[in-house]
Amino acid sequence: MVARIKRTQSLSRSLNYNEKKVQLKVAECIHSVNYPKDLEALNFYDKLHRLEHQAELNERVKANSVHISLNFHESDQLNKEKLCAIAETYMQGIGFEKQPYLVYRHHDAGHPHVHIVSTNIQKDGSKIEMNNIGRNQSEKARKAIELKFGLTQAEGRGQKQENQLKLSVQKVQYGKTQTKQAITNVLDVVVNQYKYTSLPELNAVLKQYNVVADRGKEDTTMYQKRGLVYTALDDNGNKIGTPIKASAFYSKPTLAFLEQKFKQNEVLRQEHKRTLKVKIDWVMFKGQRDVNSFLNQLGKEGIHVAVRQNAQGIVYGLTYIDHINKTVFNGSDIGKEYSAKAIMEKFEGLQQKQLNQQAQKIGLNVTKVEEKSVADEMKKSVDSPWLELLNPVRESNYIPHQLLKKKKQKQSKRLRL
DSSP states (O other): OOEEEEEEEOOHHHHHHHHHHTTTTEEEEEEEEEESSGGGGGOHHHHHHHHHHHTTTTTOOOOOEEEEEOOOOTOOOHHHHHHHHHHHHHHHHHOOOSSSSSEEESSSSSSSSSEEEEEEOOTTTTTTTOTTTTTTTTHHHHHHHHHHHTOHHHHSSSSSHHHHHHHHHHOOOOOBBBBBHHHHHHHHHHHHOBBBBHHHHHHHHHHGGTTEEOOOOTTTTTHHHTOOEEEOOTSOOOOEOOOOOOGEEEEEEEEHHHHHHHHHHHHHHHGGHHHHHHHHHHHTTTSSSSSHHHHHHHTTEEEEEEEOOOTOOOOEEEEEEEEETTTEEEEEHHHHGHHHHHHHHOOOHHHHHEEEHHHHTOOOOSSSHHHHHHHHHHHHHHHOGGGGGGOOOGGGGGGOHHHHHHGHHHHOOOOOO
């Protein structure tokens, strides 16, 4: 089980988020605790007024809305009664057992999960301290619940699988799922968990899930007024469907919000830079015959590389995405030797060396000028894997290593949230 706690300034917004899911028939309210009426007798205003009335007991606290999600592995067998019992046990574990709260069961993702809406203002007007509640009380409650209810554990399966459990997000498939909800699922994970410092870096991650953040062209009104929309992409990286304004999403991932994240992430990602460099160096040290094998081997290490190239196919940038530590770096930000220019020059030199070795075997003398004619001759006589280098992977067509194995997830029962 994985728990996520979010504190906001709007109880009505948190409640509306879940109630709209109920209206769309992708969620249901399954439990109410510390309410004067039974659940069946509660309407929307009853639910909201009970929370707001208690929150008003301490008007000095602005962030008085607590929105929690409890996420379970797809193999966990959970009926409504068991989910209610788990929610009660969890709320008791974090000190919220006397608070009014509502439990919603959602059906809009590939794994079972519930949302809980409450307030951190107690009936005597004091507030429940929320600092480090996720690291301390929530972690203890999670571990106890996993044992008590026989749930799939989030720990003890290696760092890679634990991150897969926390990263339960699927590629947007336009026409197969509700577009706004599918994009929301991606944004909730990528925007909040990854450490990016610019819009292109954020898009390097989003595009892996068929989503792109777009400000429009510089001469448009949207760009000049600092607008931002999110659009679904097809499997070829082309925009499809109607763009959705950033302000229309519950989490409000607007440009102003993202710019604050850019500043925070610039500091937060630094501690993971050295780890990323070591992994890249290790892959390079093991020896790779071409760019494609280099990218594939990095993928096995949990690092995906977005290759940026122009319409002529010339590579001008590499963006490294570390899915283990959830960091995003342009190659030049790690070091000159990790930039697109340095990497391509390295493999071009390796290509020439391999070309010479292969040519000697068939009795040809190679010079830089003769490279193309020799390559044509070699293509007729030997298998030349280096030729793949002439067609570098395009960013829009690059499929993350984790997503390539999606069909095998049911067999291996890998954790996903």
